[in-house]
Amino acid sequence: MILLLLIIIYLAFISLGLPDSLLGAAWPVMQQDFGVPLETAGILFMITAGGTIVSSLVSGKVIIQFGTGKVTFFSGFMTASALLGFYFAPSIIWLVVWAILLGLGAGAVDAALNNFVANHYKAHHMSWLHSFWGVGATLGPIIMAQSISVQYAWRNGYLTIAVIQFTLAVILLFSLPLWNRVSNNTKIKAKKNAEDHFEEISPEDTKQVKPMQIKGVKLSLLSFLLYCGVEATVGLWGSSYLVNVKELPAAQAATWVSFYWGGLTIGRFLTGFLTFKMTNRMLIRFGQIIAFVGALLLLLPLPSNVFVAGFIMLGFGLAPIFPCMLHETPSRFGKKHSQTIMGYQMAVAYTGSTFLPLILGIIASNTSIVIFPFFIVFYIVMMLLSSEKLNDILRKKAFVPNKY
Known part of the structure; x- marks a missing residue:
């Protein structure tokens, strides 16, 4: 039963990843169609990210009232409806309307599933969970590239993804009885374990403190902001950079960016195995260093083919960072506050997805998209610095063992 639900959660994360990379892959063609x-x-x-931020912030109350299963199903249905709306959108105004619905559908389910897996499953399950998100994120631009190659029909790409989303929503609907069973079984086991072995409990679980008052929470939020800023910026503007600076055809540029998402997906799958030998913090650090090297390959004046390696390295480097940071949440800040802090983290993560790519887009419109790799390098360096400062704080906490 636990395994069956885990498979369904993985399918839900494929559903969550499918729309995330579509806009960036399709935009060079969509921009021409709408003349914007x-x-x-x-x-x-x-x-889209603004809607996600709002739904992430209220996710704690929504999940407590309706349960993770129902929130996941309803969010998947909303996302599928929004993608179908993109297919029919006659003007840019309608894209704005459906973008709002798309964002609202993504936020609550993201926070819900991440906290559910962090509390009910192990670190390798979390990494594999996000590798399935990468499956969706990789398939998105591949499907869109195929659609674009046939008379630039980007709308067919959105229609295909919408059909897949509706199918996954139906699967989620039939899985609803499983969620409470798994939660109840896990609580029983946790209680028995606590009685048999005196579990280590964080001070934050025993004190009446607000989540934002816990040491290290703000630095954790900053790390999530910068991580999602990097991931979203590469996904959104990578194709435009390749088309406008490297003069690649739109379909080829979308395919190259799919290699980035592919590196992210494969990297997270491999991370699941690495968690048996390495701690989350070690994987986060190594991932940031690899991503930095990949960003440098985009920055340096090298042949165009090297950019494929740069995108792949970026994907591999970013792969372990997000799932490992999420899985660390209960041990960093205590299980009592994990759902609330998880919602904050997802909200701030989508704030990074919202504003950091937008900042680049505004500056690039007034200068040139050639600044793209400079921004990526800067974001990664800042993320590494904030993450290491957080590690320094965690080392000083008695309930977090030093695993270096």
């Missing part, structure tokens, strides 16, 4: 400026993609992305 380059930075409009950043605005649409901002609107």
Whole structure:
């Protein structure tokens, strides 16, 4: 039963990843169809992420009232409806409307599933969970590239993804009875374990403190902000950079960016195995260093083919960071506050997805998209610094063992 639900959660994360990379892959063609400026993609992305931020912030109360299973199903149905709306959208205004619904559908389910897995499953399950998100994120631009190659029909790409989303929503609907059973079984086991072995409990679980008052929470939020800023910026503007600076065809550029998402997916799958030998913090650090090297390959004046390696390295490097940070949440800040802090983290993560790509888009519209790799390098360096400062704080906490 636990394994069956885990498989369904993995399917839900494929559903969550499918739309995330679509706009960036399709935008070079969509921009021509609607006759709008380059930075409009950043605005649409901002609107989608804005809806996600709102739903993430209220996710704690929503999940407590309705349960993780129902929230996951309803969010998947909302996302599928929004993608179908993109297919029919006659103007940019309608894209804005459907972008709002798309964002609202993504936020609550993201926070819900991440906290559910962090509390009910192990670190390798979390990494594999996000590798399935990468499966969706990789399939998105591949499907869109195929659609674009046939008379630039980007709408067919959105229609295909919408059909897949509706199918997954139906699967989620039939899985609803499983969620409470797994939660109840896990609580019983946790209680028995606590009685048999005196579990280590964080001070934050025993004190009446607010989540934002816990040491290290703000630095954790900053790390999530910068991580999602990097991931979203590469996904949104990578194709435009390759088309406008490297002069690649739109379909080829979308395919190259799919290699980035592919590296992210494969990297997270491999991370699941690495968690048996390495701690989350070690994987986060190594991932940031690899991503930095990949960003340098985009920055240096090298042949165009090297950029494929740069995108793949970026994907591999970013792969372990997000799931490992999420899985660390209960041990960093205590299980009592994990759902609330998880919602904050997801909200701030989508804030990074909202504003950091938008900042690049606005500046690029007034200068050139050639600044793209400079921004990526800067974001990664800042993320590494904030993450290491957080590790320093965690080392000083008695309930977090030093695993270096």
